[in-house]
Amino acid sequence: MPQVTLVEITREDVRRWCRLAVxxxxxRFVASVAVSISEAHFxxxxxxxxxxxxxxxxxxxxxxxxxxxxxxxxxxxxxxRRFQRSGVGRAAxxxxxxxxxxxxxxxxxxxYVPGEGTPGPFYEKLGxxxxxxxxxxxxxxxxxxx
Ligand SMILES: CC(C)(COP(=O)(O)OP(=O)(O)OC[C@H]1O[C@@H](n2cnc3c(N)ncnc32)[C@H](O)[C@@H]1OP(=O)(O)O)[C@@H](O)C(=O)NCCC(=O)NCCS
Numbered sequence: 001m002p003q004v005t006l007v008e009i010t011r012e013d014v015r016r017w018c019r020l021a022v023x024x025x026x027x028r029f030v031a032s033v034a035v036s037i038s039e040a041h042f043x044x045x046x047x048x049x050x051x052x053x054x055x056x057x058x059x060x061x062x063x064x065x066x067x068x069x070x071x072x073x074x075x076x077x078x079x080x081r082r083f084q085r086s087g088v089g090r091a092a093x094x095x096x097x098x099x100x101x102x103x104x105x106x107x108x109x110x111x112y113v114p115g116e117g118t119p120g121p122f123y124e125k126l127g128x129x130x131x132x133x134x135x136x137x138x139x140x141x142x143x144x145x146x
Pocket of ligand 1: 086087113118119
């Protein structure tokens, strides 16, 4: 099990992070790192980090953080195909959950595209539960933090 850390992405290494890739059949579940960082440029609520495994770029996470609403949303989450199914996703998401909890959130939301190979079961293993809401075809999940 590699050591998993959340790291800041810099001007110097952003291109390395943009090379992260999911399997072709997973591309419908998540936008690329490059698109996500581009969107973050226009979204003051965006917070993102690289997910490193033993210091190597292995994944990417982006949140939407709106303390005034309040709303804390897991907006993008991906593990590069070479690092999947080795516990990196779980270790990273546990650290993200701790971060959101430290911000004072009482719940953490996300959503996923249903279908073959969907990340839904992964989120449910981490404690997220369906809210019953379907937003633009995506199943909305909630993790209670209180
Ligand atoms: C979903 C994703 C983040 C999981 O990351 P990962 O590093 O492979 O997950 P882990 O190895 O930490 O798995 C943790 C647990 O979830 C399970 N799991 C992971 N992906 C799963 C899937 N697609 N379906 C069912 N179970 C899954 C693992 O078997 C493991 O179970 P265990 O703890 O009982 O052994 C990764 O597959 C991914 O990036 N997928 C493509 C992009 C995507 O769908 N992102 C989410 C957008 S909403």
